[in-house]
Amino acid sequence: MPTLRQIRLCWKPLAFTAALLPLLGLLAGAAGFGGARLGPNPVETIQDTSGLWALRLLLVTLCVTPLRWATGQAWPLQFRRMLGLFAFAYAALHFANYLLLDRALDAGEITGDLTRRPYIIIGFVALLLLAALAATSTAGWRRRLGQRWQALHQAIYPAGLLACWHFWWQVKKDHTAPLWYCVILLALLGLRAWRARWQPPPG
Amino acid sequence: MLIRRPADIRPSEITPEAVFRSRRRLLAAAGYAGAGLLLGAGAGAAGIPAGHQRLTGVKESPLSSRETPNSFEDITHYNNFYEFGPGKSDPAEQSAGFRPRPWTVTVDGEAGVTGRFTLEDILKPHPLEERIYRFRCVEAWSMVIPWVGFPLGDLLRRFKPTSRAKYVAFETIVRPQEMPGQRSHVLDWPYVEGLTMAEAMHPLAILAVGIYGVELPNQNGAPLRLVTPWKYGFKSIKSIVRISFTVQQPHTTWSAAAPEEYGFYANVNPRVDHPRWSQATERRIGSRFFSPKQPTLPFNGYAAQVASLYTGLDLVRNF
Numbered sequence: 001m002p003t004l005r006q007i008r009l010c011w012k013p014l015a016f017t018a019a020l021l022p023l024l025g026l027l028a029g030a031a032g033f034g035g036a037r038l039g040p041n042p043v044e045t046i047q048d049t050s051g052l053w054a055l056r057l058l059l060v061t062l063c064v065t066p067l068r069w070a071t072g073q074a075w076p077l078q079f080r081r082m083l084g085l086f087a088f089a090y091a092a093l094h095f096a097n098y099l100l101l102d103r104a105l106d107a108g109e110i111t112g113d114l115t116r117r118p119y120i121i122i123g124f125v126a127l128l129l130l131a132a133l134a135a136t137s138t139a140g141w142r143r144r145l146g147q148r149w150q151a152l153h154q155a156i157y158p159a160g161l162l163a164c165w166h167f168w169w170q171v172k173k174d175h176t177a178p179l180w181y182c183v184i185l186l187a188l189l190g191l192r193a194w195r196a197r198w199q200p201p202p203g
Numbered sequence: 204m205l206i207r208r209p210a211d212i213r214p215s216e217i218t219p220e221a222v223f224r225s226r227r228r229l230l231a232a233a234g235y236a237g238a239g240l241l242l243g244a245g246a247g248a249a250g251i252p253a254g255h256q257r258l259t260g261v262k263e264s265p266l267s268s269r270e271t272p273n274s275f276e277d278i279t280h281y282n283n284f285y286e287f288g289p290g291k292s293d294p295a296e297q298s299a300g301f302r303p304r305p306w307t308v309t310v311d312g313e314a315g316v317t318g319r320f321t322l323e324d325i326l327k328p329h330p331l332e333e334r335i336y337r338f339r340c341v342e343a344w345s346m347v348i349p350w351v352g353f354p355l356g357d358l359l360r361r362f363k364p365t366s367r368a369k370y371v372a373f374e375t376i377v378r379p380q381e382m383p384g385q386r387s388h389v390l391d392w393p394y395v396e397g398l399t400m401a402e403a404m405h406p407l408a409i410l411a412v413g414i415y416g417v418e419l420p421n422q423n424g425a426p427l428r429l430v431t432p433w434k435y436g437f438k439s440i441k442s443i444v445r446i447s448f449t450v451q452q453p454h455t456t457w458s459a460a461a462p463e464e465y466g467f468y469a470n471v472n473p474r475v476d477h478p479r480w481s482q483a484t485e486r487r488i489g490s491r492f493f494s495p496k497q498p499t500l501p502f503n504g505y506a507a508q509v510a511s512l513y514t515g516l517d518l519v520r521n522f
Contacts, residue, residue, distance in 0.1 A: 038278070040273075041486065041488055109481070117480065
């Protein structure tokens with residue numbers, strides 16, 4: 001079991017760097033470092049990469065609690081906020097890329113999308129949920145909200161479901177990839193439901 | 204005595220990267236000064252890698268667009284060709300094992316001349332033309348592509364279609380061993396497409412055998428593909444092995460897969476949105492980072508030539 005000191009000095013910086021790699025990959029591609037490229041449709045590459053990593057990191061965040069149950073130890077909790085904030089950061093990049101590069105801040109097009117395109121609407125709702133969680137992720141907000149903080153932060157469950165649905169809905173034909181993300185999400189949520197039903201919380 | 208085989212490429216022949224990058228910039232700056240420049244200058248000049256067979260005797264066409272074509276790299280590395288996988292880079296990465304020669308095309312249905320023809324038989328009488336066309340995908344992106352081919356109608360007339368022939372159906376080859384995407388059931392193989400006879404006989408409809416003055420790369424539909432520039436890209440069926448003259452409107456792959464999203468006509472139409480996304484604008488592949496999407500034109504800008512084909516047809520219902 002890692003000590004708190006090892007986590008703070010070694011494991012967290014490592015996880016932070018790892019979570020930063022997809023972003024660094026995009027930056028390298030955009031700048032053309034070392035022959036890296038973003039392909040013939042860079043705006044789409046940024047859109048897909050940021051969206052995929054937002055969802056992946058959301059699922060990794062949801063692994064923290066089951067990992068705590070499995071190990072019987074508290075150290076996984078040390079990573080939860082950082083992972084959740086990274087998930088939000090990639091989701092925010094996903095949305096910013098859509099606004100700036102894809103839609104070039106065209107208010108008419110953006111309003112049209114946010115009122116008429118269901119997959120964009122549900123993606124936007126997921127982003128708003130993650131934004132609320134990111135904003136209240138500080139120790140101060142946690143203290144101020146008390147019991148309600150826990151309830152509020154369960155909003156990551158609907159956010160995950162909406163994100164998976166958003167992914168599923170924008171695929172043209174081959175649903176293999178979104179299907180896998182849905183399966184993993186449902187397994188992670190199912191574990192929680194199972195535990196809530198069959199195992200009374202300790203203490 | 205030891206006789207060494209010379210290496211294929213001597214170090215002195217390799218162009219330093221800085222030089223070819225500057226050539227590309229020069230080409231981009233110079234624009235596409237007519238097909239002659241490209242056709243005369245040899246494959247290397249357009250950034251076409253070695254190993255592509257050049258097509259000879261290709262003439263310019265007044266039907267070509269004056270827009271700057273996309274790079275060979277973009278045209279050959281951003282493709283929808285589900286036979287090689289559903290990702291845009293899959294066709295380039297997964298098509299090396301595909302063998303487009305020898306090739307035959309079966310012609311059947313309502314025509315006086317039917318049978319199995321070799322690719323050489325199909326191509327022999329047709330002078331090749333370069334047709335620089337806009338290409339608009341149903342996914343709201345577009346390119347400009349310098350196709351090499353010949354009018355589809357010129358070929359179809361050789362088969363003497365009967366008066367009962369109202370449609371032309373096309374079929375793509377099925378070769379799961381060479382086309383890894385066909386090992387999954389993401390679409391119903393073979394890929395099939397179709398046109399009305401009037402559409403097929405339109406001078407803008409061509410069968411393409413090349414791009415940029417060289418033979419079609421596998422990922423672009425080698426060795427023979429349809430190009431209908433006023434329709435969404437999925438109509439332009441690739442690697443054709445069958446042409447059938449039919450009485451009934453033929454089945455088409457994407458409208459069978461999702462009838463509410465993809466129709467038989469599939470004419471480019473900014474006023475009829477895809478159920479999930481807008482068709483009002485499109486992203487030009489290869490445009491600069493901060494360039495906004497550009498407006499999509501009715502019939503992809505070919506309305507003056509083709510709109511009369513659809514007089515009296517409700518283009519919203521017949522999307």
